[in-house]
Amino acid sequence: MDFRCFDALGIEVPEAGAVFTGQNAQGKTSVLEAVCVLVRLHSPRTSRMQTLARIGGHGGFGIAGEAWDMERRIDWRPRVPTRHVVEGDERPSQGGYLEDGGLLVWMGNDDLDLVRGGGESRRRYLDFMGSQVAPDYRRALARYRRALKAKNLLLKDGERRRREIESYEAIMIPAAEVLRRVRADLSGRLTEVVAERQRTIAGKDELAGMSYLPGGGMELGPALEQVREKEFRQRRSLVGPHRDELELTVNGMPAAAYASEGQQRTLALALKLAQGGVLRERAGREPVWLIDDVFGELDVSRRNALMRALPTGAQKWITTTYLDWLKETPELEGLARFAVEGGSLRAS
Template sequence: MLSSLRLQNFRCFDALALEVPASGAVFVGSNAMGKTSILEAVCVLVRLQSPRSSRMGRMVQVETPGFGIAGDCWESDRQVRFAARKGLTMKVDDEAVVKQGDYLRAGGLVVWMGNDDLELVRGSAKVRQRYLDFLGCQVDPVYRDHLHRYQRVLKARNLLLKDQFPREDELAAYSGLLVQHGNYLTSSRKQLVALLEPEASTSQATVSSCDERVGLEYVAGSGDDLAASLEMTAERERRLGQTVAGPHRDELRLTINGMAANDFASEGQQRTLALSMKLAQGELLQKQAGRLPIYLLDDIFGELDPSRRNALMAALPKQAQKLITTTNVDWMDDDFAVIEMQSLVAR
């Protein structure tokens, strides 16, 4: 899928050029050597977003004007550049691509697994919303359009609500747009959750080697009728100065054997559930999009016992490319190309 990767002024790297085997590679080294940054760069190249930061500027090497990422993938040469003044620019086979949606539609898919995934179970509803949004944007290009428009409308509507005397005609116009895009997001998320639940339950049983039944329930914070909810919460919105109904308030409830996973599951069960959610994401991407994603596994094995490590590796699709970071490979039985971070030029 990804045969080469080239970086310039990205995070700790002045410059980096890698050849990547079709099956993938394991990047081995101590902390703060740039292992995670390599996986992050792949994610930005493929999906134009980072799992570590919402701001591209934070990935620019200090005292440089911007970063560049390029790679040979999906039989094309892809390039992504970011500079503070120009923003994000993209090329495919040296031809400029103006719209991010066009770049993404012709590209690939990604599943990211990291230590922070435990927040999928323990964290706030926002974390689980981002999980669904990352999946939704890859499965359905229209989802991404609705998500970005909803976010822009929500921001504008909240600014209007902060006025002492908000203009009712403008508020009504924003409410109509919020309902239009919000209904699409809520409907799509519900469908994704229904498809994810059996995949997550299967993955949980596989990785844990126990009969653990996973439950996923999507709860729309606005109920079944967003327009009606906006009318009911109008007085509260004006008092608080913000929109209190819509997909930004939705929740994804996770259970194991009928019990709330964040309250009653052990840490081992929670970690396995987080991994199972990501494995389910990969299965759904393959089935819905018809293509295998790249699996990016960032230093997740230190917190897993040997049986769960081996079960996770066995659960990953054999034909999928896997890029893995770890501090040592003593536990690994699989035949992966090992790349020592000390051999790479980093600052």
């Protein structure tokens, strides 16, 4: 395995899921992260695969498991193509590996950044959903990012690289169309669900709102023409999906600036619960919920409301530093219990 702090780990989890307990920095989150990487080729904690390899290991890592009745495996090594294997057959690309993979929702304490943080955190929220529900989204996102990076490098040389810049914009425009079509559709589906979840968890009539604001408008081509000279002067890209925003409000006011901490935490939970609902609606099946150290940080009323809101038929992988609150949570009966300490795991 050689993943994070684990040199090797084998675990069997029942259909309902499992709870992993232990102190901080013992490996609990890494168990959930391994599931996320195996299923979606994505870590919520880093974008650099090399940081997932165990220090002192062989320089790479491998993860294998049965997910949705299919044996799946990935092997990552530096400077060589990653192997993606399903049912013993190697898939030639990430897209091929993901096309029949499952769905995931990740919940963690840093979800508060969805409300308090900059636009990048909210774009990642939409990207994680879009990559799961739209086959062309992940490819369009990769093409857009590569072309944007090249364009920004060329902009440092100013107007004399105009032709080369325009050639990369020709790649960005159709990719942006895919991204914005999916983002707009997802935002429309999420709006009502987020508002309903906010009221449910808060236990009172708090009105949550959200609006998708494409940076420069929905059509990238005309927007680029309008800011062309300004981009040359500032030597950076000023419009496009990398500048999109998901505006969040509570009771009509910007959530980051005016909502209380409790309202902000509730809104972050509402966003993730709504994400799970939209994934289920689009795919016709429940996602797996990876819930990292969330419940212990919530007051009793929000914790109980969250537990009632989680779909009963979904598998849940939950980490926590202590078990006391579980006694008050009959909804988690049937989940396996594991203790994690120092990179080792045992049934508890």
